[in-house]
Amino acid sequence: MTNTVEITAPIEQEGTKAVVRNWLKQIGDRVREGDALVELETDKVTQEIAAPCDGILSEIAMEDGDDAAPGAILGRMRVETIGVAAEAATASPSQMQPLLPATTASSYYSPAVRKAAEEHGIDPAALKGSGMGGRVTRADMDHALEASRSRPPAPQSQPAATEQPFPVAPTDGKSRIVPHSAMRLSIARHMTQSLATAPQVTAVFEADFTAIMRHREGHKDRLKAEGVNLSYTAYFVAASVAAMQAVPEVNSQWHDDGLEIFEDVSIGVGIALGDKGLVAPAIRQAQNLSLETIAARLQDLTNRARSNALKADELKGGTFTISNHGVSGSLLASPIIINQPQSAILGIGKLEKRVVVREVDGVDTIQIRPMAYVSLTIDHRSLDGHQTNAWLTEFVRILQSWPQ
Incomplete structure (x- = not known):
């Protein structure tokens, strides 16, 4: 006796569709319930679809690159009680x-x-x-x-100098085209839509990290013993929460009939995934969390983001975003495009020692301090310069006066 069980794409997924990226099993393979069968890539995460039961993979209905809407049939399994081995040998993709x-x-x-x-x-x-x-x-x-669309048109007999606005690579040159992933295409659409939607302006301040470095040195070993990495980003999240209390309008979303200011501060943190792109899972209700709890949440989200284990819901609901682009070496990035429909995004540049002037007992002194540029890019529909600068002023003050 043979029963057929459908393998379907999840009903609840980030976005309206996913793309089939890689079948982990082949037709005729015997699988156990819970075994990973196929990888689906949405615009944010890659997830494995597990076998719904014990049986044999009998049909692959969607191949690599096919769009899979929520609930779409990806393939089918056979659940057999008689003649399993004989029939498995003859299984074929009937579709x-x-x-x-x-x-x-x-x-x-x-x-x-x-x-x-x-x-x-x-x-x-x-x-x-x-x-x-x-x-x-x-x-x-x-x-x-x-x-085929990118190939240059056939040359005209007398081409005008203005007919080719951009240079075309020599036809005898070597190149290769890397197909875009669903995540890269989604990022491209999102960034283009963000710039087309909102007038974006960036303000830049400079922050002295001496205080938070001293605090971190005094507490990181204790937290490490508890399995928690006390990262600088945890301080940025906590300082952002404090700055929101001074300028709550930054934690907002523009609507044509008014500015929606959120009471909960849910901060998305950009996590790079190598060549695949990046994601920004949200730390929900960060205003209720201690520095240690924020650090633990960050560590968990980062680990699961890099192992494709984030849940779709964790990528939603952010009201503000932090891009710690300095970890890859950049001093300043401008503009850091706003994660729509939010009203602002914070950028943190590379931490480096710089020579600065500090007044000591009324005398200017030259000192070497750990410094970094911090920027706030705003939706100029939602915010003006005085709010932007007031928020950055408070953010920098919190970092530089961190209690020991």
């Missing part, structure tokens, strides 16, 4: 149809590939597939379409 006559496995294409072939007139048989077993995927078809 795949040959588009063009051919003798290789790559001539069988998913519905998404066949649709792209019909819409764009691209023969998948002419492409080198990047999917399992060399299978052509929808991502391969999209890549081929973009490549």
